[in-house]
Amino acid sequence: MTKLTRVAGLAADLALGLPARAVPYEVRRDVAVRMPDGVTLLADHYRPAGPEQALPVVLIRVPYGRGGLYGQMFAAPLARRGFQVFTQATRGTFGSGGQFRPFTTEHDDGLATVAWLHEQPWCDGRVAMTGASYFGHTQWAVAPYVDPPLTCVSPHITSSRVTSTLFYDHGAPQIHTGLSWSASIGRQERGGLLGGLPDPRVRAKVSRGLRRLPLQAADVSVAGAPVPFWRDFVAHGEPADTFWSQADHNGADLTRMPPVSMVTGWWDLFLAGQLTDYTALRAAGVPARIVVGPWLHGEPGELRMIARTDVKWLDHHLRGGPAPSGAPVRVFLQQAGRWLNFDQWPPATTQEQVQHLRAGGTLSPSPEGGEVAPARFTYDPADPTPTVGGPLLQPPGKQADNAEVERRPDVLVFTGPPLSAPLDLVGPVKARIHVRTELPYADVFVRLCDVDAKGVSRNVVDGIRRLDPRTVPADDVTAGDDGVLTVDVALFPTAYRVRAGHRLRVQVSGGAFPRYARNMGTGEPFGTATTGRTNAFEVFHDEAHPSQIVLPVLGSAHQA
Incomplete structure (x- = not known):
């Protein structure tokens, strides 16, 4: 280990919030692993310095490069703590053969790599996997299927249904x-x-x-x-295309999963899918832990938490170190500046609070008591409704001032009165919107905002549902005899305190561009469409059509 390597290691540990460690290690570059179809994938093998011995292996499969920044941030910190690490470039990236077709080959390549590791004299038969984002996906592609099973996994900021939940959000x-x-x-x-x-x-x-x-x-x-x-x-x-089914692993037998540790953020675009995964893993009897912080995808704070939890998790499962302490669910309560601990997700101590959309742009726990005219707007794909903030792949994201969006005529706004006490929202948020559209192809976008004492409206969570006659009716969309659709919209989960004196606000619109593709109103594939049609919306909120948002309010036992 050179002096330069040691200095770089100290800098990386400092950036990751890890205590400095300097266990000597060696790196063997460009280790070739042949796949069943003849393609060769390359890897870097980190091992403790000294005589070769059979040790557990931490496998990281990554498409962004084995060395450089990714090697220093993900493999080397583990090697400095005495772990044996095998970092492999996925197919078609950084020297590995074949073509990089994301999400389509990680199952077969991952299984072949684990099998190859088991054959090596320096592997004692125990293989763990770790990594975030895409190299979290590479774990889901392997862990439910490999035999013998992996020792443990840490699929951070990812989801078992990475394509259907991330790239095509509710259509x-x-x-x-x-x-x-x-x-x-x-x-x-x-x-x-x-x-x-x-x-x-x-x-x-x-x-x-x-x-x-x-x-x-x-x-x-x-x-x-x-x-x-x-x-x-x-x-x-x-809707009928099955191309991505090979990349979604939510249908796998979760009882075959090893112990799981996960980290994500409230503004991470994988959040909703990852929390769904966590709940499913626990229901299947899998030992699992999760930390959710106030982070956007890949923020430094998120990466530091990943590094710290990985070191403890791997030390426990591969070397018999102490088990992670505390509750299995640890979440940051935004706008309150503190962490909450729960035994399950969603928390058992929350109660649903319903807020109804009402005439005059108001929001109330009580629904309308008779007939009122629907609220109307027209969505124009030539001037698509914009969005600001939210869970994005790269900054800017998170919270933003929504004033410009809320001034538009194609955005409906419903606002409640000032709160007399803080309101802690912890759990999944959902909305039920009764809507009739001129065209059958449309989007229903719903956003919950926090309006402060100065009138600044900042987004908290949102969700979308694409309406398409090929997928309607469905479990979350039903049609009435009057042509009004009842649309259930799943908004992102959250842990967020709305402070006393602030007001709740709900936006309803026909899109959120450029986060989502504009709905052209024609049913043409979004990649080839060039011409759109305007679409008139009617949003109903009368006694027969009580449009509403449902909030998960935390019980007093956790409030402070």
């Missing part, structure tokens, strides 16, 4: 995430002054590319060449 394509990620992976091996860091010039290209029609070739404008993932994304977004 609405998340084009901002899709194109931003395509720009990143399409350019990542070309080097450049900024390396793997966010490039404001690329962000500007993404912004321009999202506004061009058709969308199918937007990858060329941001990456300079076609990106296979973007082409798959725009070509396989129709």
